[in-house]
Amino acid sequence: MRSTLSGIPAAPSLERLSLEQVNLSASSLALLDHCPRLFRYVYLERLIWPAASVFEHELEQRRGRQFHRLVEWHSRGRQVEPRLSALDEVVQQGWQVFLASPHAHPQGRVLAELPLWQRIEGFKLIARLDRLVIIPGSLHILDWKTERQRPRDEQLAQDWQVRLYPLLLCEVAQQLPLEGPFEPEQVQLTFWYVQHPQQPFHRYYSAAAYEQDLAHLRATLNHLRQLEAQDFPMTPHTERCNSCLFRSRCHGLLPEGIPSQDLTDWVWPMQEPATPADPIADT
Numbered sequence: 001m002r003s004t005l006s007g008i009p010a011a012p013s014l015e016r017l018s019l020e021q022v023n024l025s026a027s028s029l030a031l032l033d034h035c036p037r038l039f040r041y042v043y044l045e046r047l048i049w050p051a052a053s054v055f056e057h058e059l060e061q062r063r064g065r066q067f068h069r070l071v072e073w074h075s076r077g078r079q080v081e082p083r084l085s086a087l088d089e090v091v092q093q094g095w096q097v098f099l100a101s102p103h104a105h106p107q108g109r110v111l112a113e114l115p116l117w118q119r120i121e122g123f124k125l126i127a128r129l130d131r132l133v134i135i136p137g138s139l140h141i142l143d144w145k146t147e148r149q150r151p152r153d154e155q156l157a158q159d160w161q162v163r164l165y166p167l168l169l170c171e172v173a174q175q176l177p178l179e180g181p182f183e184p185e186q187v188q189l190t191f192w193y194v195q196h197p198q199q200p201f202h203r204y205y206s207a208a209a210y211e212q213d214l215a216h217l218r219a220t221l222n223h224l225r226q227l228e229a230q231d232f233p234m235t236p237h238t239e240r241c242n243s244c245l246f247r248s249r250c251h252g253l254l255p256e257g258i259p260s261q262d263l264t265d266w267v268w269p270m271q272e273p274a275t276p277a278d279p280i281a282d283t
Contacts, residue, residue, distance in 0.1 A: 017044045019228060023117070023126045026160035029220060032227075033160075034240065040232035041246050064146040066091045067194065068113075068130060071098065071144060075112035075131060094146060094194040101197055103142060108135035109177065118171040120214075121221040127161075127168050136179045141165050141189040150196045157203075165189055166205045167213045184210040 022028070022043050032039040041047050066087055070080050084092050098104055114129040131142040143161065156162055166187045173182040187205035227233070234241075234250055241247050 014046055017046070019044075019123065019224065022124075024123050024221075025126050026164045029160045029164070032220070032224065035235035035237075035244070036227045036230075036232040037234040037250060038244065038246060041249070044232075047246075060147070063088055063091050063094075067094050067098075067146050068144055070095055071130070072112045074104070075110050097194055097197050098144075101192070103131075103192060106131075106133045108133045108138075108140075110134075116165075116168045116172055118168055120171075121218055123221050123224075125164065125168060125217075127165050129165060129169075132169070134176065134178065137186055139169060139173070139176070139178075139187045141169060141187070143189070143191050145191050145193045146195070147193075148195055150193050150199055150201075153201060156191065156201045162189060162191075162201075162203055163213045163216065166203065167210060167217065170205070170210050183207065 028039065028043050031042060070083075070087075070091070074080050080095070084095065087095075111132040111134070112130070114132050115126070116129065117124055117126045119125070129141050130144050133140040133142065143165070151159075166184070166189055169187055170182075170184050184205050184207045189203045189205070191201040193199060193201075241251065244250075
């Protein structure tokens, strides 16, 4: 195994994926905006370097997965209460907050964990809606947020999730069990924050918003082709490199504040398996 300039062994090489093999999501498009080179590392080369802070990050992710699973089971009419005692206390508290919200008893047809995909400009765009509520004349996307901080509305308005989810729903709306003709004005999106239940984020869609989002997406995908021809250059915003886990690959320097012994190489998993320690990992 070869070494990097910093002395950290490099990850074993895998066959690099092509852009046509990558499922583009809101997360991958956000990472592309952040740094094209980092997009290449994660989505084409499928590599990542965890660091000392990874445990806390994984803990937050695990809590989020557990909460999402509870809501999904509740939506499908399955029993949730018998499993609560085995879960993290933070998840239990979040569940009680959810039960006290209007979302615990939605009106209309509820589709939980609904996958969407569509090919646009030769790329496969994907999304998974936490919940879609269908009533005559309305398609309501709900996304559960378990993070501690709620971003400002101005920041959320530019989020790729906010743009991509309604757009893809419009693209596939004719495949849904709707009553009557579909118009983009029927779509709305809500981010509901477990830690901030009284501060949801709403977006009400329109035909004009759909055209704007589609044009923005197409421009991004065309730019992605240009970046591919340049082999995905590093971001010009070098301040973003300071804490990047791939800093030694690009600059021969360790990320700031992370000891070398806490950096190891591993292969980016194509699909995260359910861990036996997760008491609600079964389906």
